[in-house]
Amino acid sequence: MxxxxxxxxxxxxxxxxxxxxxxxxxxxDYALMEFCxxxxxxxxxxxxxxxxxxxxRLIHGPGCPVCVLPSGRLQSAIxxxxxxRVILCSYGDLLRIPGAQxxxxxxxxxxxxxxxxxxxxxxxxxxxxxxxxxxxxFFAIGFETTTPPTAVVILQAQREELPxxxxxxxxxxxxxxxxxxxxxxxxxxxxxxxxxxxxxGCIGPAHVSTxxxxxxxxxxxxxxxQPLVIAGFEPLDVLQAILLLIRQINAGEARVENxxxxxxxxxxxxxxxxxxxxxxALRPSFxxxxxxxxxxxxxxxxxxxxxxxxxxRFTMPIIQAADHKACACAEVLRGIKRPQDCKVFGTVCTxxxxxxSCMVSAEGACAAHYHYGRFRxxxx
Amino acid sequence: MNPTLQRFAHKLDLKxxxxxxxxxxxxxxxxxxxxxxxxxxxxxxxxxxxxDCARLPVCGGRLVMATDSHVVSPLFFxxxxxxxxxxxxxxxxxxxxxxQPLYLAATFILEEGFxxxxxxxxxxxxxxxxxxxxxxxxxxxxxxxxxxxxxxxFITTTGVGMIPPGVDISASRAKPGDVIVISGALGDxxxxxxxxxxxxxxxxxxxxxxxxxxxxxAAIIQVAPGIHCLRDPTRGGxxxxxxxxxxxxxxxxxxxxxxxxxxxPVRALCEFLGLDPLYVANEGKLLAICPAELAExxxxxxxxxxxxxEAAIIGTVVEDRHSFVEMxxxxxxxxxxxxxxxxxxxxxx
Numbered sequence: 246m247x248x249x250x251x252x253x254x255x256x257x258x259x260x261x262x263x264x265x266x267x268x269x270x271x272x273x274d275y276a277l278m279e280f281c282x283x284x285x286x287x288x289x290x291x292x293x294x295x296x297x298x299x300x301x302r303l304i305h306g307p308g309c310p311v312c313v314l315p316s317g318r319l320q321s322a323i324x325x326x327x328x329x330r331v332i333l334c335s336y337g338d339l340l341r342i343p344g345a346q347x348x349x350x351x352x353x354x355x356x357x358x359x360x361x362x363x364x365x366x367x368x369x370x371x372x373x374x375x376x377x378x379x380x381x382x383f384f385a386i387g388f389e390t391t392t393p394p395t396a397v398v399i400l401q402a403q404r405e406e407l408p409x410x411x412x413x414x415x416x417x418x419x420x421x422x423x424x425x426x427x428x429x430x431x432x433x434x435x436x437x438x439x440x441x442x443x444x445x446g447c448i449g450p451a452h453v454s455t456x457x458x459x460x461x462x463x464x465x466x467x468x469x470x471q472p473l474v475i476a477g478f479e480p481l482d483v484l485q486a487i488l489l490l491i492r493q494i495n496a497g498e499a500r501v502e503n504x505x506x507x508x509x510x511x512x513x514x515x516x517x518x519x520x521x522x523x524x525x526a527l528r529p530s531f532x533x534x535x536x537x538x539x540x541x542x543x544x545x546x547x548x549x550x551x552x553x554x555x556x557x558r559f560t561m562p563i564i565q566a567a568d569h570k571a572c573a574c575a576e577v578l579r580g581i582k583r584p585q586d587c588k589v590f591g592t593v594c595t596x597x598x599x600x601x602s603c604m605v606s607a608e609g610a611c612a613a614h615y616h617y618g619r620f621r622x623x624x625x
Numbered sequence: 626m627n628p629t630l631q632r633f634a635h636k637l638d639l640k641x642x643x644x645x646x647x648x649x650x651x652x653x654x655x656x657x658x659x660x661x662x663x664x665x666x667x668x669x670x671x672x673x674x675x676x677d678c679a680r681l682p683v684c685g686g687r688l689v690m691a692t693d694s695h696v697v698s699p700l701f702f703x704x705x706x707x708x709x710x711x712x713x714x715x716x717x718x719x720x721x722x723x724x725q726p727l728y729l730a731a732t733f734i735l736e737e738g739f740x741x742x743x744x745x746x747x748x749x750x751x752x753x754x755x756x757x758x759x760x761x762x763x764x765x766x767x768x769x770x771x772x773x774x775x776x777x778x779f780i781t782t783t784g785v786g787m788i789p790p791g792v793d794i795s796a797s798r799a800k801p802g803d804v805i806v807i808s809g810a811l812g813d814x815x816x817x818x819x820x821x822x823x824x825x826x827x828x829x830x831x832x833x834x835x836x837x838x839x840x841x842x843a844a845i846i847q848v849a850p851g852i853h854c855l856r857d858p859t860r861g862g863x864x865x866x867x868x869x870x871x872x873x874x875x876x877x878x879x880x881x882x883x884x885x886x887x888x889x890p891v892r893a894l895c896e897f898l899g900l901d902p903l904y905v906a907n908e909g910k911l912l913a914i915c916p917a918e919l920a921e922x923x924x925x926x927x928x929x930x931x932x933x934x935e936a937a938i939i940g941t942v943v944e945d946r947h948s949f950v951e952m953x954x955x956x957x958x959x960x961x962x963x964x965x966x967x968x969x970x971x972x973x974x
Contacts (some may be wrong), residue, residue: 249892249896253956255955255956255957258955258956258957259956259957289960290960291954291956291958291960292953292954292956292957292958292959292960293956293958295957295958295959296957364825480956595966596966597966616961616963617960617961617963619961619963620947620949620951620959620961623949
């Protein structure tokens with residue numbers, strides 16, 4: 246089947262793996278970060294690390310939207326549904342993410358709060374239309390990929406003058422996070438933390454890049470002198486991107502390269518960008534789990550759409566909630582620690598009893614390693 | 626006959642009527658429901674006796690008993706409905722012990738207001754499944770709950786069967802060196818049900834594989850009575866079934882992804898929804914674990930049967946103190962096939 250088999254062909258993978266093994270320089274260490282959880286998932290799901298030579302190391306990045314949501318903002322939503330009795334709609338992954346003191350939307354649901362899992366934000370709009378006597382809030386989360394649909398629905402709610410629908414906006418931006426990660430790793434390697442410090446290249450986002458294009462990553466090459474290869478989420482895309490990165494590193498180059506040409510253009514999806522610009526504006530600063538406060542890294546709903554902005558319609562005080570002390574999600578999200586380096590990985594923190602967000606989402610590095618790669622630890 | 630002398634003045638309105646609380650009240654309305662719907666469909670001597678139990682002849686040997694509740698939503702899905710599913714599910718649980726299923730009991734929990742026409746469709750489907758399988762429903766029970774306290778209909782079935790002499794099949798008997806065989810493609814049932822959910826409603830050609838597997842089991846046992854384990858990978862799919870067996874037997878499993886059959890539409894829908902076919906429910910597949918020397922015999926017996934045409938050898942049992950189920954991916958890498966966590970697909974059976 247097109248788009249299922251052609252990017253998962255085992256023989257092509259073996260060929261690419263052989264090329265990688267042939268082209269790596271034996272005396273050199275290649276530390277490559279895949280930014281997106283989608284890539285992390287493909288790497289673990291297909292056992293891609295088994296195909297790579299020992300000196301090519303893959304470091305998981307922060308590109309999992311629910312993983313980087315700070316527990317305080319989640320707790321604000323839990324408080325809102327319990328206080329105002331609104332119907333909160335969200336994507337499934339969010340339900341088990343720990344907020345303050347390990348509380349979750351799923352636990353709030355069990356206590357009687359109305360939390361509905363939806364597959365699309367337009368389902369939330371349907372719920373609002375069907376229940377005009379109830380306030381319906383959609384918990385919007387995600388990088389640039391999920392922002393355009395949120396914009397479309399807010400515009401639709403405005404057109405219909407829907408009085409009982411609003412959006413809790415937690416949309417974040419990829420380039421500022423990438424910038425923070427690269428600065429972090431540069432200072433870490435400068436400080437002599439070699440083991441997991443220096444990065445040699447990045448695998449750039451797939452779906453996000455279909456919206457924003459490849460141009461916004463130029464700073465990686467110009468400011469940080471690092472190669473970045475935008476790659477699709479299929480396992481062959483990942484292998485191909487690794488090969489392209491190794492070639493650039495060997496040649497001493499630092500360019501933004503696009504492996505995902507079947508979907509990504511330099512300028513991206515202009516129509517989607519216009520929709521986003523119409524509805525959203527930059528927040529001066531936003532807190533990320535693991536990365537802390539990052540300037541210009543998230544979007545807020547413009548004042549013209551205040552009526553559909555849950556943060557303006559309701560009182561949603563900012564809650565400061567500390568993550569669990571033993572949880573190393575912050576370091577895992579920054580690529581400073583591997584999941585298995587966390588003291589509570591697989592013991593106190595498991596997918597059934599997650600302490601941190603990275604153990605919950607299918608795109609989270611800890612969950613991916615736990616589900617697919619745990620056996621490697623048994624071998625060591 | 627003078628209508629005033631008849632037991633029931635009017636026949637049950639199976640076209641437009643619906644379940645009322647009196648249908649579970651133990652009085653005349655319940656007697657009528659049983660007589661005109663359940664007895665008419667399941668008709669046999671045990672039910673006709675209209676006792677609260679069935680008296681069954683038994684002979685020496687080992688008896689197997691299994692029970693299974695069905696809460697599937699929606700009640701009707703491509704390839705089946707809650708009725709035939711409830712018959713197949715319990716027959717399969719009995720059959721996986723290597724037993725010949727003999728009798729079923731059925732309990733209905735009905736919600737006030739449930740259309741009798743839908744109930745009739747479900748009961749007819751159960752009767753047909755039971756007749757085709759040759760396993761009669763010999764006793765039952767009916768309860769009615771108030772509107773809003775149920776979800777249409779829940780059905781619990783219990784089955785008994787006899788294990789033939791010389792057969793010893795259990796999930797604790799997998800041994801290193803054994804071979805793992807699957808009777809066909811994975812995930813048809815789960816994706817057929819999911820594709821009909823009101824918030825998804827995909828147009829897809831996927832139909833449930835729901836089927837009674839005791840004939841398939843008998844065919845295997847006839848040629849390979851020394852088989853070690855049988856399991857129908859229902860809720861939680863193949864991944865969960867293998868983890869359970871690995872744990873119970875204290876062994877590990879090594880699978881080959883390229884050998885595991887999955888139909889194209891199931892693969893596509895799973896891909897779209899971010900699901901792994903290894904964890905999607907089946908209702909008409911079995912997993913057989915047998916000594917290596919029996920593997921080809923078991924495979925041939927499966928493929929000879931209409932329900933096992935796509936059977937395949939998918940892996941082997943190994944020593945592993947962690948009881949890990951590992952898989953060689955289509956790329957040649959390795960991954961764990963872990964226990965399922967959470968509940969991605971509620972009310973699939």
